[in-house]
Amino acid sequence: MSLKIYNTLTGKVEEFVPLNPPKVLIYTCGVTVYDDSHVGHGRSLIVFDTFRRFLEHLGYEVKFVRNFTDVDDKIINRAKEECTDFMSIANRYIASYYRDMEAIRVRPADVEPRVTEHIQEIIEVIQRLIEKGYAYESDGDVYFSVSSFKDYGKLSKRSPEEMEAGARVEPSEKKRDPLDFALWKASKAGEPAWDSPWGKGRPGWHTECVAMVFKHLGETIDIHGGGLDLVFPHHENEIAQAEAITGRPFARYWMHNGLVTVGGQKMSKSLGNYVTLKEIYTRYHPDVLRLLVLFTHYRSPLDFSWEKMEEAKRAYERLKGAVEDYELLKKLEVVEDRSGGTHPLYDKVKEMEENFFGALSDDFNTPEALSHIFSLVTELGRIKNRAYREGRITSSDLEAYRFASESLHSTLRKIFGLLEDLYHECEVRRVVERELEPGDVRSSELIDLLVEVRAMARREKQYKIADYIRDRLKEIGIELEDTPAGTRWRKV
RNA sequence: GGCGACGUGGCCGAGCGGACUAAGGCGGGGGACUGCAAAUCCCCUUAUCGGCGGUUCGAAUCCGCCCGUCGCCUCCA
Known part of the structure; x- marks a missing residue:
């Protein structure tokens, strides 16, 4: 090509x-x-x-x-x-x-x-x-x-x-x-x-x-x-x-x-309408900026706004989730299936890679390349959806998910420089936010503890208590997510 | 004033002569799942492509004019 x-x-x-x-x-x-x-x-x-x-x-x-x-x-x-x-x-x-x-x-x-x-x-x-x-x-x-x-x-x-x-x-x-x-x-x-x-x-x-x-x-x-x-x-x-x-x-x-603009005008020192990179990555994961940039063709103007950063953040979280969710799915009950034949996802992966590199080869069309990435993300979501409904996953779905999410992750990391710190995010973020959150390790243990207490309350059907814990954690920036494999939390 | 670029759905943004019945993201609405949420999925919102006129069997895609926005002409990624 x-x-x-x-x-x-x-x-x-x-x-x-x-x-x-x-x-x-x-x-x-x-x-x-x-x-x-x-x-x-x-x-x-x-x-x-x-x-x-x-x-x-x-x-x-x-x-x-x-x-x-x-x-x-x-x-x-x-x-x-x-x-x-x-x-x-x-x-x-x-x-x-x-x-x-x-x-x-x-x-x-x-x-x-x-x-x-x-x-x-x-x-x-x-x-x-x-x-x-x-x-x-x-x-x-x-x-x-x-x-x-x-x-x-x-x-x-x-x-x-x-x-x-x-x-x-x-x-x-x-x-x-x-x-x-x-x-x-x-x-x-x-x-x-x-x-x-x-x-x-x-x-x-x-x-x-x-x-x-x-x-x-x-x-x-x-x-x-x-x-x-x-x-x-x-x-x-x-x-x-x-x-x-x-x-x-x-x-x-x-x-x-192309240039970055703000409200249609070129971002520049002299106009004073600039946002420094430091402001960006103290407020957002740096990948969000990368994604924002790659969502627009490199020769087009890119109008910067914090709203767009929010949009890119949502898209980033979906990408990240698709890759991370394998860790979650493998904790589910795995049922053997010997239906035979290759899982349709393998073809989708191949298709995604061909389309992805095809788009980049055509004047470095990163927005189109991303569109193919997201079509695979949707396929992965379908498997997750099925597994959550049934509370378990077939071995062929799990294996296909592993293959596809690894392939997705490796492409995103190598070419787009995204999701490089997926499994070490805490450490990397701590480096970035060193001055901001000195006590991070301790608080993560405390959050785990609260999640445990909430799980107990839920087992006893004490939903008021359970929801109170979830709401209060959300107020301090911790979002809970109940999955068939247990509850997980993340910073927002 | 000179040169150049751009104007696509609610927003962002690909496509640049025929597979366009126009990608993808975000937002909004409905549904599935959930104790309720969240995440995920499905459906809808959702397009005749700034306006007018040409070229062509065929145009969002080419040409002309008009309107609008921006960039460069001075340091600038």
């Missing part, structure tokens, strides 16, 4: 053919570390993390690089506000980023380069551009000459003439042309600075990605990804620099995820 993905460069869905299979080289633009990451960053991170997992599943040897921009205006400004140096700001938010990624289960990239560790490589890229006549020095700055690169605008589909007409470009006496962009900026007093052939300064934003790609991946990579808002000017400028130097395609496929 061939993989098809939409390529921003051509504007078409194309068959994905890596340059040197089975290797696949991917680069995505990471975050600028001057503040906590929000849901907008999270979406992009989750999308590409999931896509990478899918490529690995297909048998590709993926080398994945995602950078940190650890020196730029915003970091410097933040440092000034706090009367500290830019490096401690960067380090603080890199640490914060790693906490977030661990919580939302975005795997680290194979290489996570930092700009400040690649100054020499950046300078070399700039020097090569000057040598080839694509860049010029001007009073300690270095600019890329947009008019010297004929393909400029091919990614964002706009021509330099149109942009001039738009006339919203930054004016500067140092630039020969208003469209030219900075590769190197002479540093002002008190700002971080590195020695260069053009004097003390620091790199402009657009060069770092080119230098890092060249160093860690090579001159042509398979996939370059990032948020839709990076298409212009950032990615356009990357292409200009890289292809001016090599004369060869920089990235064969450009993938851009």
